Amino acid sequence: LPAAVLLKDTKLMDVKLGQLGSWLAMRDFTPGGILGAVRRGHERYYNKYINVRKGGLGGISMVLAGYIVLSYMWSYSHV
Amino acid sequence: MLSRLVLRAAPAALRALPPPVAVGVLHTTRPLHTTQQSLAPVPPLPEKGGEVRHGLIPEEFFQFLYPKTGVTGPYMLGTGLLLYLLSKEIYVVNHETAAAACILTVIVYGIKKFGADVGAFADKLNEEKVAMAQSMKDNAMKMLQTAIEEEKKEQWRVEGHSYLFDAKRNNIAMLLETNYRERLLMVYNEVKKRLDYQVAMQTLKRQKEQDHMIQWVEKNVVQSITPQQQKESIAKCILDLKALSKSAHAAV
Numbered sequence: 001l002p003a004a005v006l007l008k009d010t011k012l013m014d015v016k017l018g019q020l021g022s023w024l025a026m027r028d029f030t031p032g033g034i035l036g037a038v039r040r041g042h043e044r045y046y047n048k049y050i051n052v053r054k055g056g057l058g059g060i061s062m063v064l065a066g067y068i069v070l071s072y073m074w075s076y077s078h079v
Numbered sequence: 080m081l082s083r084l085v086l087r088a089a090p091a092a093l094r095a096l097p098p099p100v101a102v103g104v105l106h107t108t109r110p111l112h113t114t115q116q117s118l119a120p121v122p123p124l125p126e127k128g129g130e131v132r133h134g135l136i137p138e139e140f141f142q143f144l145y146p147k148t149g150v151t152g153p154y155m156l157g158t159g160l161l162l163y164l165l166s167k168e169i170y171v172v173n174h175e176t177a178a179a180a181c182i183l184t185v186i187v188y189g190i191k192k193f194g195a196d197v198g199a200f201a202d203k204l205n206e207e208k209v210a211m212a213q214s215m216k217d218n219a220m221k222m223l224q225t226a227i228e229e230e231k232k233e234q235w236r237v238e239g240h241s242y243l244f245d246a247k248r249n250n251i252a253m254l255l256e257t258n259y260r261e262r263l264l265m266v267y268n269e270v271k272k273r274l275d276y277q278v279a280m281q282t283l284k285r286q287k288e289q290d291h292m293i294q295w296v297e298k299n300v301v302q303s304i305t306p307q308q309q310k311e312s313i314a315k316c317i318l319d320l321k322a323l324s325k326s327a328h329a330a331v
Contacts, residue, residue: 048128048129049129049131050128051124052124052125052126052128053124053125053127053205054126054127054198054202055128056127056128056198057131057134057190057194058128058129058130058131058134058135058137059128059131061131061134061135062131062134062135062137065135072170076169
């Protein structure tokens with residue numbers, strides 16, 4: 001019987017829909033925590049798509065696509 | 080880049096080091112590192128990055144939707160989303176859309192045509208970098224290997240030192256012996272010279288005494304021969320000579 005894991009330690013994909021609110025409230029929102037989260041996200045993306053031997057197009061193209069979508073969203077009122 | 084990887088891997092490796100024995104009892108669920116050095120061989124980079132379909136959507140999304148909707152699920156989702164955005168005017172079609180369409184066409188054409196070549200070129204650059212690093216590592220290994228062999232030879236030479244020292248000791252012993260003998264000879268010679276001198280002095284003295292005595296005796300004897308005795312002896316000699324001559328005449 002595996003030891004019960006705290007809600008704090010579960011990953012996002014394992015969180016049930018009903019627990020989402022409490023899970024979100026438990027996250028670390030201090031500046032240090034936010035910075036750590038940004039760094040971790042960056043590391044995950046970097047190590048998965050860019051820091052490889054034969055990197056492909058998808059690595060940067062996804063970043064560019066995300067930038068395009070975000071800038072469209074921000075400038076929607078001007079359109 | 081590799082050093083950054085090491086730096087990033089360091090905290091994970093440090094966390095994975097075996098905890099002290101007293102606390103080890105509590106962490107039985109965590110896997111413990113059994114190797115001695117978990118930092119030294121850096122894990123190699125993965126060969127290919129995460130799969131991305133159409134250059135925009137990661138493969139995991141398709142896999143995520145596959146159990147529920149099959150293969151065409153994500154495409155239907157994409158089409159529906161696009162139609163929704165267009166019909167509700169969330170995405171507005173204006174002059175920028177035309178520009179974007181032209182630009183995207185050109186980009187996609189360019190990528191399709193030259194993508195492989197650019198990839199091969201980048202791979203070649205990477206290969207050169209890796210080859211240089213590898214050659215440096217090989218050089219270092221070779222130099223260390225030769226250093227090890229040199230060291231072993233030096234250690235073997237040290238074993239020969241005992242023979243060297245024995246030979247040197249023999250040499251020194253011989254030198255000492257020779258020196259000692261030389262000095263002994265010198266001493267002998269010196270002593271002999273002195274003794275010879277003493278002997279020579281004695282003989283000389285004796286000789287001088289003898290000579291002197293003989294001379295003195297002769298002198299006295301000659302002095303004691305008075306003139307009268309001299310005449311008598313000369314007359315006797317003449318008579319003897321005459322007698323001799325007579326006998327000689329008779330013999331002839």
